[in-house]
Amino acid sequence: MKHQLKAFISSGLLLFSGWSYAQEMAMGTVYHDQNNNGKRDKKEVGLPNVSVSNGVEVVLTDANGKYQLPVGDDNIIFVIKPSGYISALDNNNLPQSYYIHKPKGSPENLTYKGVAPTGALPKSIDFGLQKTDESDQFRILVFGDPQAYTEQELAFFNRGIVDEVEGIKGISFGISLGDLVGDNLDLHHGYKKSISRIGVPWYNVIGNHDMNFNVTADSLSDETFETNFGPANYAFNYGKVHFIVLDDILYPNPRTGKGYLGGFRKDQLDFVENDLKTVPKDHLIVLAFHIPLEHNNGDVFRAEDRQRLFDLLKDYPNTLSLSAHTHLQNQLFYTKENGWHQAKPHHEYNAGTTSGDWYSGQLDERGVPTTTMRDGTPNGYAFIDFDNNNYNIRYQVAGKDSKHQINVFHAKVVGQGKTSRAAIYANFFMGHHGNKVEYSVDGGEWKVMHPTNATDPAYLASLYPWDNGDTLLPGRRPSDAVISRHLWWAALPATLPVGQHEIRIRATDDYGNTYETSSSYRVDPTKNYPDPPQK
Structure with a gap:
């Protein structure tokens, strides 16, 4: 394996020799920064076989942790963090694993600040890595x-x-x-x-x-x-x-x-x-x-x-x-x-x-x-x-228990035995239509729900206060609904006895995790309305 790595480095360096004479060679060392002070001390050794890139080419450091890469006037040299090591972090916990080489800086006409001129290429661009339990x-x-x-x-x-x-x-x-x-x-x-x-x-x-x-x-x-x-x-x-x-x-x-x-x-x-x-x-x-x-x-x-x-x-x-x-x-x-x-x-x-x-x-x-x-x-x-x-x-x-993986929407009340288009909708947030979503009413058998390409009725309902209210609401109206790819439906049973009934929904994701949620609705006696008066 070591011979293959050396051959890869050598072939990469030979390739670089064909670049135009306008190219400079960036070089440096990737080393084990044992005391985490951001500079290479005498006893800190170079790390072999670590990848370093100029944004296009990738080379591996040699046995002493050294590398070299061609650069033009707009390159970022960066180390590709190996497993078991970590790059130094700045005050915002952002990895400092790169060096920007822009001798003239960013264009001056930018609306927002770009990179300031970096000047001449340093003689050595070194990257310190710290060992970590990984x-x-x-x-x-x-x-x-x-x-x-x-x-x-x-x-x-x-x-x-x-x-x-x-x-x-x-x-x-x-x-x-x-x-x-x-x-x-x-x-x-x-x-x-x-x-x-x-x-x-x-x-x-x-x-x-x-x-x-x-x-x-x-x-x-x-x-x-x-x-x-x-x-x-x-x-x-x-x-x-x-x-x-x-x-x-x-x-x-x-x-x-x-x-x-x-x-x-x-x-x-x-x-x-x-x-x-x-x-x-x-x-x-x-x-x-x-x-x-x-x-x-x-x-x-x-x-x-x-x-x-x-x-x-x-x-x-x-x-x-x-x-x-x-x-x-x-x-x-x-x-x-x-x-x-x-x-x-x-x-x-x-x-x-x-x-x-x-x-x-x-x-x-x-x-x-x-x-x-x-x-x-x-x-x-x-x-x-x-x-x-x-x-x-x-x-x-956000703001919910980790078990909140499904949102259920359905009518709150239906007439007993009355023909109805009422349905149960389950939005399984991490789901896709290859997953299995089921429902059960009052602890009965689990039945498969049907995948559907439709807008989520619960989301549509959230728009009604904005579109039908007569007072301004704080905040901003949400966007219009789009087709959801993780929505399932089943008919809402209306033939059950009068009273409250529990719906349970369960869904299984691609990783074998099963999630459940519950809701309830009421079955009321069907009311008989008088026939309309005859003319």
């Missing part, structure tokens, strides 16, 4: 779209989400899947302070609302993100899981020159290809980006980019993608019909968001909007448990 079994915290547009919405994020998880135990790290803020990039600083309160290392993905819009090239759309968070494309290891974080927003849209399109540049996919050469085939590959890979005839996500990504993953049987962006929650599966090369479909968890429906809805007792998403999913966050190369995802509704 189990193959670990849990992470996942946020979709915090997306505060104002200081008030940042306060909603703090009161509704951060206060709930501040100081949480048993979490190895967290990650936000883009749209950290809503266009006002000055709010990145407040967002970082909010995240720092949680008390764990935190990784960040760029979203379409974290970009610099007054640029003419996609490679410049992340300048402010870079100065605030570092590279938009990077990777790291934890246990037997390899995480790859990517910017999947092409801006300006290469087809129209306006707006954005989901996709990747060639250099980003080249980075993925080079990075994967260093990852064992039996490890779990977790990709994190903002816009989901799902597309309709390529009008949302560039089809050829998704296909190349799938091609690169064809020899990795254990994979997972994480995305957000939609302000819905969905389980997406890609098969051979979608260009996936393996019999087992590729799973993408399109996560529900911390901002929910953009902080809309009536205010609760904390002064925080209810902000349920348009598919009926309450706002919240996710926990992912990893065990070697396996994973288990659980959604946590």
